[in-house]
Amino acid sequence: MVSGHDHKMPTAHSGYHSRVRGGVMRSVLGVLGSIVLLAAPLCVSAEWISDTSTPLPLSMNEEHLGSTLAKSDRYLDGDFDIDDEILLSALMKESLQGPGSSGDQEIILAEAGGLQGEETAKTEEGNGSDENDYEDTENNQIADPLYYWNVAMYHFNDKFYFWLMKPVARGYSAVAPEPVRIAVSNFFHNLMTPVRFAGNLLQLKLKNAGYELVRFVTNSTQGLGGFMDVAKSHYGISTHDEDIGQALGSYGIGHGVYFVWPFFGPSSLRDTVGLVGDTFLNPLTYVNPSEAAAGLKAYDRVNETTFHIGDYESMKKAAIDPYVSMRNGYLQHRRKQVEE
Amino acid sequence: MKRVLAPVLVLILFAAPLAAAADTALSTVQTHVNSVLDVLRDPSLKGESMKKLRQARLRDITEKMFDFTELSRRTLAQNWAGFNDKQKKEFIELYKSVLEDNYTDKIMEYTDEKVVFRKESALSDKTSEVQSVVMTKKAEIPINYRAIRTDSGWKLYDEVVEGVSLVNNYRSQFREILINKTPDDLLEILRKKTSKT
Numbered sequence: 001m002v003s004g005h006d007h008k009m010p011t012a013h014s015g016y017h018s019r020v021r022g023g024v025m026r027s028v029l030g031v032l033g034s035i036v037l038l039a040a041p042l043c044v045s046a047e048w049i050s051d052t053s054t055p056l057p058l059s060m061n062e063e064h065l066g067s068t069l070a071k072s073d074r075y076l077d078g079d080f081d082i083d084d085e086i087l088l089s090a091l092m093k094e095s096l097q098g099p100g101s102s103g104d105q106e107i108i109l110a111e112a113g114g115l116q117g118e119e120t121a122k123t124e125e126g127n128g129s130d131e132n133d134y135e136d137t138e139n140n141q142i143a144d145p146l147y148y149w150n151v152a153m154y155h156f157n158d159k160f161y162f163w164l165m166k167p168v169a170r171g172y173s174a175v176a177p178e179p180v181r182i183a184v185s186n187f188f189h190n191l192m193t194p195v196r197f198a199g200n201l202l203q204l205k206l207k208n209a210g211y212e213l214v215r216f217v218t219n220s221t222q223g224l225g226g227f228m229d230v231a232k233s234h235y236g237i238s239t240h241d242e243d244i245g246q247a248l249g250s251y252g253i254g255h256g257v258y259f260v261w262p263f264f265g266p267s268s269l270r271d272t273v274g275l276v277g278d279t280f281l282n283p284l285t286y287v288n289p290s291e292a293a294a295g296l297k298a299y300d301r302v303n304e305t306t307f308h309i310g311d312y313e314s315m316k317k318a319a320i321d322p323y324v325s326m327r328n329g330y331l332q333h334r335r336k337q338v339e340e
Numbered sequence: 341m342k343r344v345l346a347p348v349l350v351l352i353l354f355a356a357p358l359a360a361a362a363d364t365a366l367s368t369v370q371t372h373v374n375s376v377l378d379v380l381r382d383p384s385l386k387g388e389s390m391k392k393l394r395q396a397r398l399r400d401i402t403e404k405m406f407d408f409t410e411l412s413r414r415t416l417a418q419n420w421a422g423f424n425d426k427q428k429k430e431f432i433e434l435y436k437s438v439l440e441d442n443y444t445d446k447i448m449e450y451t452d453e454k455v456v457f458r459k460e461s462a463l464s465d466k467t468s469e470v471q472s473v474v475m476t477k478k479a480e481i482p483i484n485y486r487a488i489r490t491d492s493g494w495k496l497y498d499e500v501v502e503g504v505s506l507v508n509n510y511r512s513q514f515r516e517i518l519i520n521k522t523p524d525d526l527l528e529i530l531r532k533k534t535s536k537t
Contacts, residue, residue: 182478307478310449318442320533321513328512329504336503 142268142331144258153260154323160263161312169305181306183227188300189239190219190226194281199242203250208240215239241337244281245274249338258327266330365468365487366460368494372405373455373472380450391448398444407495408436410488414497415510423523431523434530435510441534468494 144150173181193216200209215231223230231237248270256269267275279285284300287293319325379385379397412432413420423431458471463486470485486498486505498507517526 178477185478314442314446317445318438319513320438320510320529321516324513324516325509328509332504332508333502 142255142258142327144327146257146259150258150260150327151323153262154326156262157260157265158316165302165305166309169302169309172302173306173309176303176306181303184299184303185307186219186223186229187226188303189229190216190223191283194283195244195278196240196242198277198281199244199247200240202244202247203242205240205242208242211237211240243274244277245271245334246338248274249334255331255334258331266326268334271334363493364460365485365489365494366457366470369405369470369472369485369487369496370457372401372496373457375401376447377450377455380447394448395444398447399440402440402443405496406436406439407488407490407497408432408439410490410495410497411435411439411507415507416514417511419514419518419523422518427523427527430527431530434527434534437534438530439506467497469500 176184193212197209197212197216200206200212215237218231218235218237219226219229222228222234232239253270255271259267259269259272261267261272264275284293284296287296315325315329316322376398379394379401384390385394385397409432412428412435415435416423416431420428454475456473456475458473460468460470462468466489468487468489470487472483472485474481474483482502484500485496486500487494487496498505500506514526517529
C-alpha cells in the first residue's frame, strides 16, 4: 500500500491469455520452439561478445573519453559512494580491457544482436544501486535489439488490457465476491504445483520442493480440492514460487534478449524457454478437449486480473517512459525471484 | 545527596539505550509509515470532499520522510554531473512532484491492509534497509525502504517493492532519455508531466 509504483501488469508468469484456443496452442508452442532454436545462437554470441576481452572496433569519441575522465575525477574527489563503486568497477574493467570493451554496453550488446546505430541499441541496467552486485555488469544488462517489435507489442498488450481484460475482469468481480475469487485463485495455484515443484527441484531446493508436495496433498484433501489454502492458514507452510525460467537463471543463464509477447507481456529469451517448460508442466495443458483447456486458462487469467486492476494503470501514470519502466520493472522483479 | 543522584543515574543509564533505539532507521520509517496510516484511517479526513486535505497531509509527511536531493542524485547517477546547479535544483523539484503525485495517489487506495515491519539491515556505514511486508487478503507484498543517515536523522532515498527499486526504475528511464537529449530537454519533459497531473 505504501508503494509509489507497482509492476504487476500481467506478466509472462502471472497468467495465461484467453485467446489461445485448441490447436492454436500447439502451433504457438511450435512457433515458440522454432524461435528458441533460431534465437539460441544469437544469445550465445551476445554472451560471448560481452564476455570476451577482445576490443571491438568501435570508434570511441572524445566525449566518451571526457566522461570517463570526469568519472575518475569524481572518484578521486573522495565523494565515494555506491554509484562511485559501480563506476570504479566499470573503470577498472575498462582499463583492463581497453576502451570500448565495457565502456558503453549499449553499443556492444547492440552489435551482438546484429544491429547498428544508437536508435536500436537499447539496454537496461538492472539493480545497479545494490552494492552487492556492482561488479556483475553482465547480469545488469539486457539487450533490446527487437525494440520496435517489443514497443509494438507493448502497445498491443496495453489495448488488450484496457479494451478486453479490464472490462471483463471488472464485470466478473461484480458478480463474484472476493472470497470466491480468492478460492478460485487458490484452486488454480494448487493446480500449478508441478511447475513450482520442478522449479524448486531443478534448483536443488529440496526442502521447498517437499513443502510444495505437502501443500498439494494438504490443500487437495483438507483444502477441499485446493479451494482453501489450509497449508498456509493452519500449518503455516508458505508457497515457494519458482518456475523453470528462475531455475535457468539460477544456473547463471542470462536473459539473452528482451522480448514482449502479445497477450503474455514482458519476457526474455531465457524466460520464454522457461515458459514453454512451464506450459508442459501445467496440468491444464492436458485437459481435453483443448478448447476447455484454453477456457480454463483464460478464466484463471481473468480471475487473477481482478486482484491487480489499477496496478498497471499506476505504473503507467508514474512513468516518464512506460515502456522502459516496464522493461526495467520486469528485469528487477525477475532478478529478485532468481536470487531468492 | 547520594540518594537523589542514584535514581537520576539509573534513569540516565536506562534512558540512554532507549534514546539510541529511537534513532534507528527502522523506528524512523515505522514512525513515518504510522503517521501515513493515521491520516488514511482518520475518519474526519475520509470522503471525496476531504481528498485535497488528505493529499496535503500526506505530502507533508513525505517531505519529512524523504531526502529528495539524495534520491535525485542516485536516480541520475552518472548523469548527475552533467546537470548544472540550476538544473539540479529544478530537477529535484520536478522529480519530487512526480513522485509525490503518484505516491499519494497510490497509498490513498489503502484499504486496511496490515503493515508488518520485519528488520533492518545495514547496506553501508551510513545507509540501511528496512524490510516491511504489507499483508493483503491474498498475498504478502514485500516493501523495503532504503534510508540514509543525515544530520537531521534518517531519510529515505529509495523504496523497493517486490524487488523493484523506485530509483533504479526511474534511472533507467532518465538514462534512456539522456542518451539523445540534453538535461534541459529532460526538464521540459518533466515540466509537462507535472503540469498534466
